[in-house]
Amino acid sequence: MTDFSSALHAAFDVPDPREAVNRIKNVVAHELSQTDTRAKVTKTDFFNHSFAPDLVLSWPNERERLVFLKSDTRPAVLRDDVAAIRKHDPIVFALDPVNEDPLDTDEYQSPPRDDDTLLADSRGMEVLIESRVSEPVVGLASSAVLQGGRGLLTEREAEAMASSVAAGFNGAKQLDTGTTAAAVAQISGHFDQRRTSRLLRFLGAVWVGSGGTASSFPGEQDVTGDLDGTALEFLMELPPIDDFEFWRRIGRPLTLESISQLRVEDDSENLQHLVESNLDVLHARACRVLERQQELGEEETTKFRWRLERQMLCLRGSRFSTYFASKVDELKVEPQDGEGISLHELLRRAEQRRTSISELELATPTRTVSYATVTRDDISHDEELIRLSSTFSSTAYVQTAVASLFGTRPLVCDFPSRTGKGRTAAKFPLGTLAPVALSLLTATTVEERQALDQVTRYYNEVQRQPTLFEVEDASAIQSSISNQSQADVGEIES
CATH class of the missing domain: 1.20.5 (Single alpha-helices involved in coiled-coils or other helix-helix interfaces)
Incomplete structure (x- = not known):
């Protein structure tokens, strides 16, 4: 007897009928949550009702799915129950094992292809939960099962689905046509049209990422669409795939916005691979640097790691975290107020990255001076600027400076708030923006600049x-x- 079965039997044995129903629902809700950790499970006031659901599953930006619990698993009874509620495309969850397909009989007409009812028992769900431990990619299928699974899902079907999806993923990575085709067939028969499309796009993306072509992908379905967030999140959770070309092919259609919406725990190795392989196509308009203290037990290192925090892509080091966004108002972290920096310090930082400064603003407690040449060329070595700054007192600080990236794209650096932003609609590839902005907005050490070069090494290698x-x-x-x-x-x- 499995843990779920034991908990379910214990719930049935509770003397108080109301408490028994509540515990039964709690046990099933827990198993559904284990099947798809992204699902929100809501209990209703009904139980074993013919037309009212016992549980409701919901996801962000997805339709709800109704769950009907059934304690009577006799084929004739289940057939009648399914016939009464199939228009809702529900999940019919049998509390006892289903030993035969109650819908596969001579006297019962098979459901039409647009009938997306799922008849499942507890053991089928448990198989998917257990399979995720050894094959994390099965989690993508288990999530899709709750959202759009159809047909029968008992232990046998769940085992076939889990092994097929895992084999299909490995087959797509190895461009194995036969194994991948078998997974395509399995997916096409057990999910609704939307989930089938998503799963096939996932396998198709892995196929193309591994060096195949979209036209050679086995199956008639269109797999040219972008990966959805759920599929990307599961890719991030898989064991590390250290393959630059794979992640480069996967990431070409992505944007900073699409990556920022992902829910990824910690600094996944695959997240590092994905971002570092696509620093030329991920563009940001704004960034903000915040000081940070090392967390308890955190290893001391000069390395930088990509993370997802507060729905933003973040580059975190031992002393600073730098957040990137497509717009200034999408920077969801408040600046840490500070002062400007001296002109000497600005010129030193600019020299370290060979960055051109086209204009700047110097301020004292009582005066402000803006400095730029008519042609907006580099002023960092301008003799007149050096002489002018010598006339100011020691309280003069640079408040803002404009760096010229790629010769024509101005990056406005605000030093009191440590915020950089593109002027007008200027955006920058992260491979350039990250090292330049961080080096200008903060005082970096030699080791930190070397670490920045390391985290952007692929970007530098693929430049023209x-x-x-x-x-x-x-x-x-x-x-x-x-x-x-x-x-x-x-x-x-x-």
Whole structure:
């Protein structure tokens, strides 16, 4: 007898009928929650009713699904019960094992294809729960079962489904047509149209991510759509897949917004792979840096890790957390108020990343001065700026500065709030924005800058390689640039 069966029998043995019903519902609700941890289970005031559900399942942005508990599992009774409520596409949950398909009889006409009723017993659900432990990808199927499973789900069917989905995932990774086709057939027969489409898009994305083509994916269904959030979340929870090309193919259609909505615990290794492989297509317009203290038991390290916090993508280090958003008002963390920085400190930070500063604002307690050239070119080595700043007292701080990324996209850095934002509609790939913004808005150590280079290494590797003419041109002017840079640095130090 399983733990669920024991709990269910104990609930039936409670003398008070009302308390017995409440405990039975609690036991079933717990099992459904284990089958899909994302589901919200609500109890009703009914029990074993012909037309009123016992439980209601709900998910964000999904339709509700009604659950009818049935204690009488005789085939004739179950057939009548299903016939009375099938228009709701419900889950009929048998409290005792179903040993034969009550709908598979000569005198009963099989349900039409658009009938998405699911007849399940407790053992079928338990098989899916247990299978998730050894094969986490089965969790995607168990979630889909509650949302849109159809047909019969007993122990045998659940075992076939779990093994088929797990084998299909591994088959898609290995471009195994036969194994993947078997999973496609299994999925197509046990889920409604929407869940079938989602699961096949998942397998199709894994197939393409592994180097296959959409046209060679086994099955007639269209698998070219983007992955939904649930499928992506399950990919994040799987054992680490250390394959740059796989994650790059998976992530090309993604946006910062779609990743920010995911619910992922901690700093999943697969989240690191997904983000780091797609730093050129994930664009942000704003970021904010917050100081942080290491948590109790947290390992001391200079490494940076991508995380999802407060529905934002975050790059967390040992001293700072940097949050990224598509708009300034989507930064859901309040700034930590501070002061500006000295001009010398700004120029030092800009030099570390070879970042051009096109304008800035200096302020004292009583005056504010804005400085920029007419052509908006780099002012970080401007002799006039150095002379002007020497006339200010030691209380003069840079409040804002505008960095030019890619030559034409202005990044406005506000130092008191440690916030960076693109001017007008300017957005930046995370591979550039993360290291530049963090290095300008905070005082980073050599080790931290090296760690930033490490976390963005794939972005740097996939940048456009110079053409032959560019290489020749670069060689011709290299010495003059080097000499000029040394002179500029000497002027700043003096």
